[in-house]
Amino acid sequence: MQLSDWHQKHLLSILRKYEAGQASPAEVCFIESYMDSLDDLNKEAHNAGESRELQEEIKAKLLESIRQHDRKTKEVPFRRPLRAWVAAAAVILLLGSSGMYWWLQRATNVGVPALAAKDIAPGSNGAVLHLSDGSSVVLDSAGNGTVAIQGQVKVVKENGVIKYQGGTNEVLYNEITTDKGKQWRMVLPDGSGVWLNAASSIRYPLSFNGKERIVDITGEVYFEVVHNEAQPFKVRVGKHVIEDIGTAFNVNAYADEPVMKTTLIEGLIRVNGTLMKPGEQAQASAGEESVSVSKVENAADAMAWVNGQLSLESNNLQALLRKIARWYNVEIKVEGTLPETGFIGTIDRNVYLSDVLKALTVYGVNARLEGRTLIVSAK
Numbered sequence: 001m002q003l004s005d006w007h008q009k010h011l012l013s014i015l016r017k018y019e020a021g022q023a024s025p026a027e028v029c030f031i032e033s034y035m036d037s038l039d040d041l042n043k044e045a046h047n048a049g050e051s052r053e054l055q056e057e058i059k060a061k062l063l064e065s066i067r068q069h070d071r072k073t074k075e076v077p078f079r080r081p082l083r084a085w086v087a088a089a090a091v092i093l094l095l096g097s098s099g100m101y102w103w104l105q106r107a108t109n110v111g112v113p114a115l116a117a118k119d120i121a122p123g124s125n126g127a128v129l130h131l132s133d134g135s136s137v138v139l140d141s142a143g144n145g146t147v148a149i150q151g152q153v154k155v156v157k158e159n160g161v162i163k164y165q166g167g168t169n170e171v172l173y174n175e176i177t178t179d180k181g182k183q184w185r186m187v188l189p190d191g192s193g194v195w196l197n198a199a200s201s202i203r204y205p206l207s208f209n210g211k212e213r214i215v216d217i218t219g220e221v222y223f224e225v226v227h228n229e230a231q232p233f234k235v236r237v238g239k240h241v242i243e244d245i246g247t248a249f250n251v252n253a254y255a256d257e258p259v260m261k262t263t264l265i266e267g268l269i270r271v272n273g274t275l276m277k278p279g280e281q282a283q284a285s286a287g288e289e290s291v292s293v294s295k296v297e298n299a300a301d302a303m304a305w306v307n308g309q310l311s312l313e314s315n316n317l318q319a320l321l322r323k324i325a326r327w328y329n330v331e332i333k334v335e336g337t338l339p340e341t342g343f344i345g346t347i348d349r350n351v352y353l354s355d356v357l358k359a360l361t362v363y364g365v366n367a368r369l370e371g372r373t374l375i376v377s378a379k
Contacts, residue, residue, distance in 0.1 A: 120353035120369065123198055123327045125160050127184035132172035132206065139176075139184065150174075153189075153206045162186040167207040175203040178219070181329030183305075188215070192233065193224040195306050198326040199254070222250045222306045227267075239289045243270040250302040256322060260284045262291075263302035301346070309346040310356065316340065317365065321376060328353045330369075335377040339364045 126140035129148065137147050137155075139162065147162075148155040150172060154165040162176070167189070176196060178184050184196045190208050200219025213233045225233045227246035235242040237253045240260065247267030253260040262271050262282040269275075271282040271291050279299045284291045296302075304311040310327065312320060317338045325332045327349070347359055353374070357367045367376045 120328050120330060120372070122350050122352065123181040123183060123329065125184060126182035127176050127178045127196065129155065129162065130175040130177065131155075132174060140182070150206060160185065164189040164206065169207070169209060171209075172206045173203055174206060175201060177201040179329070180326050188213075190228070190231075190233075191226040195222040197221070197305055198329075217251060217253070219254055220250070220252045220305070222248075222303050224248045225267075239287070240272055240284060240291070245269060250306075252302070254322070254326075255286075257319070258286055260286070261302070263296065263299050265299060265303060304346050305349060308349050310349040310351075311346045312359065313346070317376075320360075321374075324353070324356060325374070328356075328374075329372065331373045333373055333375045335375060337378060338376065339378055 124140070126138075129137040129139055131137065131148055132150050139147070139157065142157055144157050144159065146154050147157050151168045151170065152166045153168050153172075155174070156163050156165055162184075164187070176184060176186060178196050178198055178200050180199050182198055186194050186196075186202075188194060188204055188208075189206060190213055192213075194202060196202060197220035200217065200221055202215055202217045202221055204215040208231060211231065213228070213231055214236060215234075216236045218237070221235075223235065223244070225244040225247050227233070227244065233244040235244075235251060237251060237260065240253075240262075242249070242251065242262055245268035247269050248265040249267075249269055250263045250265065251260075252263075260283065262269070262276075264276045264278050264280050266278050268277065271293070272284075272289060274282065274291055274293055276282055276293055279295055280293050281296045281299065281302070282291045282293045298313070301311050301313045304313075310323070317340075318334075321332045321334075324330070330353070347356065353369070357365075360367070364378055365376060366378065367374055369375075
């Protein structure tokens, strides 16, 4: 998988700032940690007779990435020794899924703290369907076919997706919940697609019979709504109402997050009456009704989890740790003061926890696993 255009530009901007001596401490740490790790890698490769070939391969990849974004410049604006070229190239290689594989396989001396003998597997598909009569169905263990019948309505599982067949005039509700380490996909009775991230829920009627289609959610949910002007679709989350106007959008409203975020991917929505356009994000502090809307550089990053990616994008380590805790179903314990740094890139969401921690070591983060508690500290 190649890096997105936005990620390539962002990485190249960091490299340019580093070259000019204008990088932040976190950015310097990011680059120089790779320089150190690549020194070890080059020594190992040299012993195996591979060093020159490896360096030339990496340098060529970086040069090509730079040329794609600097077509107006005839000469590459970097003049660092080969060691810096190799380190910078590793940054670009790391953040694509193929680059992550390359790095984990070859950078064996990167200095990753050892986890317990038993690693933590990534999350998986799984949810519980709560029926209108109060009974429940564990969806991940249910086979394909009809999993429940409620009056004239059938709940059908097809290839890991829940769908509804039939309708009812009764006001009956279902709810789907996911635990930590679980995710689920479903199709609402109106045909709208819904993806639930870990530790999330959605409550909805068996048939949308009223003037509005209203669902209630917690946690993080991505929607692809079938638009119906005569029957508006609304999402209620806490004190907020998100109204679809033909839309794909992601809502991150975990109770342990200080800010609720609604990111519009395509179409139009209103959040508490405020109109949003694609590429914008509405933010609201916990418990507050007012929202602020602003343009985000990479709106698609909000739905990286839907596409099987674990986004490292975060303004601080605590926010990233909460994301890791939910997906890997672990508790987080922090020792001392963690580094104040931002993160960039995405990695495959299906890697083991130890692989994620390898990606974080470049930011000065140590971690050890005791049972299902991840103890995190600064290097």
